[in-house]
Amino acid sequence: MAPRTRQSQRRRQVLSRERIVEAxxxxxxxxxxxxxxxxxxxxRLSTGSGAIYHHVGTRQELLxxxxxxxxxxxxxAVPTPARDREGAPEDEIRAVALGLFDAATRHPWLAAQLAAQITRNPWGPVTLQVFERIGRPMRALGVPEHDWFAASSTLVHYILGATTQNTQHADAAPVGDRAEFLDxxxxxxxxxxxxxxxxxxxVAGQMREHDDRRQFRTGIDTVLKGITATHRPRRRQART
Structure with missing residues (x-):
């Protein structure tokens, strides 16, 4: 009886959507x-293709x-800072951007697939999540509503481009030999x-010593400074 119970538990685990996506x-x-x-x-899951199609659909849907x-x-995993604190909207955008950068570092396939997903499926949950978390602080930054899409798109495009480029650089360097490759x-x-x-x-020496994550954050800071500088007069007026 015990072996049959363990087999039934294994089958339920294999046939769960969560386990399939995890695999x-x-x-x-x-x-x-x-x-x-x-x-x-x-x-890998010791199951049939019918179970995959039943729980998650096609290969593209699985991806x-x-x-x-x-x-x-x-x-x-990104904390939301208190909105009444000075610098909170900038901190929130940095945290979201770095969270996506770190996820792409842990999952090297993610950056290119994320960029393709946002282009291919702008109404999908991934696109909506990314734009919502990047775009939500725009009002607090002083950006007028008619510029929200342009400002948030600029940040999203930088995040996608930089993470994809970083992943490609990692692929170009020999495994475990990044320092030698840069040198x-x-x-x-x-x-x-x-x-x-x-x-x-x-700048050859600077390139050799650069840190990808620090460089990415510098880029985010540069874009944020451009956005806040462009809309600073409106932001000051809103506070008076």
């Missing part, structure tokens, strides 16, 4: 988007569920003709 994320983390197939997933699960977890790149830059590439040669 899909594990596959994506291990080998990338190309590794996620219904056949591979059924082998979208994996993206939604990872992004939702990242955004749910070789810096040496190549420093060997360039100073007449043709004075700027590139000057």
């Amino acid at each position: 899909a994320i594990e596959l994506l983390d291990a080998a990338g988007e190309g590794a996620l197939t219904v056949r591979t997933l059924t082998e 979208e569920s994996a993206i939604d699960t990872v992004v939702s977890a990242a955004l749910d 070789a790149t810096a040496r190549a830059w420093q060997d360039l003709d100073p007449g043709d590439y004075p700027f590139v040669r000057a």
